[in-house]
Amino acid sequence: MTKIPLMDLTSNFPQIYDEIEEKLKYLIKNTQFIGGEEVKLFEKEYADFCSSKYAIGCSNGTDALVISLKTLGIGPGDIVLVPANSFIATSEAVTQAGARVNFIDVEPESNNMDPQKIREYLKNNKNKKHVKAIIPVHLYGRMANMDEITQIAEEYNLKLIEDSAQAHGALYKSHPPAHFGDFATYSFYPGKNLGAFGDSGALITNNEELYIKAKSYVDHGRMGKKYEHAMEGANMRLDTLQAAILRIKLRYLSQWTEMRINKVGYYMKGLSSINDITLPSQRSDLLQSWHLFVIQTAKRDELQLYLKDRGISTGIHYPIPLHLQPAYKYLSYQKGDFPITEQLSQRILSLPLWPEITEYQIDRICEEIGKFFS
């Protein structure tokens, strides 16, 4: 029985390995480890990829969120709205910036932050006047309802940061992240659609003032000359070696997204006749970059175990809603506060997906899922 992983990070090596090896050898021999041309060029090329004016490379996707919040002046006394259905990095960044997180439930159809629930909070909650920003997450590569969320941010004069860690190349009505928000933030964690060989991330903005401030923040508040600091910042720079790797991989990213879309189409056909599962919904005005392919079923845990016993790895993104994490006990949320997120956490299952997964592998997965329910 050949095993099928949740994702295979080696299957693009034939396309990229030799070029990366050659580039890394050159950079190491020339001791180019911090900053330099590779970082500069990556920032230019990634901004172009995102159809945006400015990109700033940084240490990881969590720091990209922290830098955005700090640059926007959000800190102690402020509240930031974050979806309850996300990876903890989204809310962790708010706390790291010194602000307080408030969770919002998600829509059942998109699994993303529910604009209606944001409105309810901003109308009714006693803390509403402390809210300074919203961080929608474009989960699994599907962008949140940005028409509505942008409208709310404008109405209430709130900052908007799009957590796009899972949404490289995604579009909402032809617009990429950062078209809507003050910043869009990205992670290049190895398993992401654009993954480095270690940690790294980026911020995107179309606002020159924010760009200058954030660019300075990632490098100790440096302004112009070395050892001249306009403010205290942090060491959150993008490594030169990671920038070089990302530049090479970026050239293939659109092709890899296309391959993901095709594989998802193949999955959809293979699973369409199984009534006991809910397939992810699609909308013609979205380009979904399919970081994850997430189905839903009432028998999630049994199905996951059944597949595991047959060598097929799956994932749950995420099994514990953020508001019920021990880390947020101090916020006094209760079970039942965010019913959609809670229901999803019991039902969701991420199936194996990467650009080069074969139709043969997908056939096997669909066949096993069919057998489980028959």
Ligand SMILES: Cc1ncc(COP(=O)(O)O)c(C=O)c1O
């Ligand atoms: C939604 C989301 N936000 C933020 C992050 C943080 O990115 P990083 O791991 O690069 O810090 C991740 C990474 O998994 C993520 O999935």
